[in-house]
Amino acid sequence: MPTTTATITLSSSDLLTDNLSLSSTMTLYQDGTTATGLDEVTYSRHNIPTGTNFDLIPESAALTEDASYVYIANKTDDVTYYVIVSINDEVIGRLYGGDWMFMPWDCDLSAAANDSSIEIQAYTGENIIEHALFHNGETLLTAADS
Amino acid sequence: MATTTATITLASSDIADSNISISNTATLTTAGTDTGLSEFTGVARKKFASSSNIVLLDHGLTGGIAQDVTADKSAKVYIKNINDRGDGTKYVNILLVTKEIGRLYGGDWMFIPWSGGSGKDIEFTASDTTETTLEYAVFYE
Numbered sequence: 001m002p003t004t005t006a007t008i009t010l011s012s013s014d015l016l017t018d019n020l021s022l023s024s025t026m027t028l029y030q031d032g033t034t035a036t037g038l039d040e041v042t043y044s045r046h047n048i049p050t051g052t053n054f055d056l057i058p059e060s061a062a063l064t065e066d067a068s069y070v071y072i073a074n075k076t077d078d079v080t081y082y083v084i085v086s087i088n089d090e091v092i093g094r095l096y097g098g099d100w101m102f103m104p105w106d107c108d109l110s111a112a113a114n115d116s117s118i119e120i121q122a123y124t125g126e127n128i129i130e131h132a133l134f135h136n137g138e139t140l141l142t143a144a145d146s
Numbered sequence: 147m148a149t150t151t152a153t154i155t156l157a158s159s160d161i162a163d164s165n166i167s168i169s170n171t172a173t174l175t176t177a178g179t180d181t182g183l184s185e186f187t188g189v190a191r192k193k194f195a196s197s198s199n200i201v202l203l204d205h206g207l208t209g210g211i212a213q214d215v216t217a218d219k220s221a222k223v224y225i226k227n228i229n230d231r232g233d234g235t236k237y238v239n240i241l242l243v244t245k246e247i248g249r250l251y252g253g254d255w256m257f258i259p260w261s262g263g264s265g266k267d268i269e270f271t272a273s274d275t276t277e278t279t280l281e282y283a284v285f286y287e
Contacts, residue, residue, distance in 0.1 A: 002158055002160045002161035003158060003159070003160060003161075004156065004157070004158035004161050004166070005155075005156070005157050005158070006154065006155070006156050006255075007153075007154065007155045007156075007157075008152065008153065008154055008224070008255060008257055009151075009152070009153040010150070010151070010152050010153075010224065010283075011150070011151055011153075012148055012149060012150035012151070013149070014148045014149060015148040015149075015150050015182075015183075015184070015186055015285075016186065020150070020186075022189065022224075022283075024226055024255045026253050026254050026255055027253070029231070029234060029251065030234075031234065031235075031249075031251075032233075032234050032235050033234045034231060034232075034233060034234045037161070038161070039161060040161075041158075041161050041162065041166065043166070043168070066249060067249065067251065068248070069248075070248075071154070071156060071168065073170050079175065079178060079179060079180060080178040080179075082177075082178065084261070085259070087242065087245050087246075087247060088245065090242045090243065090245040091217070091242075091261045091263070091266075092242060092247070092258055092259060092260070092261065093221070093258060093259025093260045093261040094177070094217070094220070094259050094261060095259055096175070096177065096178060096220070098172050098173065098175075099172045099259065100152070100154055100170045100172050100257075101257060101258045101259060102154055102156075102255075102256060102257050102258075103240075103247055103248055103256040103257075103258050104240070104247065104248025104249050104250055104254065104256060105247065105248040106239070106246050106247070106248045106249055108246060115245075116246070132156065132168065134156075134161075
């Protein structure tokens with residue numbers, strides 16, 4: 001099984017009196033396992049125009065395995081540009097140009113439709129967004145004309 | 147103003163035919179500016195042994211961090227489940243109020259922006275009553 005790691009390093013030499021240096025590495029495993037790595041990934045880049053709230057990662061019966069992780073980066077150069085990232089109608093926060101986020105995601109179909117979809121809306125101007133979804137168990141949808 | 151950076155590296159040599167190596171560094175700034183965030187809760191650690199819903203970051207307060215974190219400002223939240231992974235079935239559900247974000251298994255971490263707003267707490271629910279330890283920190287303006 002694949003091994004995928006995610007490492008964060010938070011550092012500052014002048015936020016506190018002493019240096020701040022925090023680092024953590026995790027391995028992305030499947031739910032209910034001790035050493036079986038997630039084995040599927042999508043990595044995309046989008047230009048997000050203003051004026052519409054979009055599904056960035058729509059919930060899907062194909063994505064209901066319990067352990068998934070999402071990375072989203074705002075690659076826009078202008079720091080006044082931002083996107084609001086939400087889970088359906090619950091706002092997580094704003095990613096300004098240059099920001100990134102990483103979080104677990106539970107695609108939960110038990111509640112209302114689209115209740116766990118990750119949504120995104122751009123402000124100030126068109127934002128360039130990259131995102132990755134690490135997961136397992138996805139089943140491709142049958143083609144409508146099959 | 148302070149300069150604080152957050153760097154992520156996502157790496158795998160075998161999830162695809164070619165190596166995946168995603169690396170990104172963000173400088174934590176106030177909303178829409180190049181000015182560094184200057185306030186920090188410090189890294190806190192909380193132990194609990196309950197499967198009830200628990201408020202980690204309370205946004206219903208009238209003072210302190212709760213008052214400072216609003217949607218038109220900038221705040222970043224770091225949370226880590228310090229427990230060992232164990233058999234891989236124990237986790238904490240991280241929620242925005244009642245909306246589930248996802249599961250942090252033992253050893254997992256997350257780093258997200260936080261708009262906050264009245265009553266917009268960050269909460270968690272453990273999968274069982276095994277003692278669990280979370281570390282968390284908020285950078286804010």
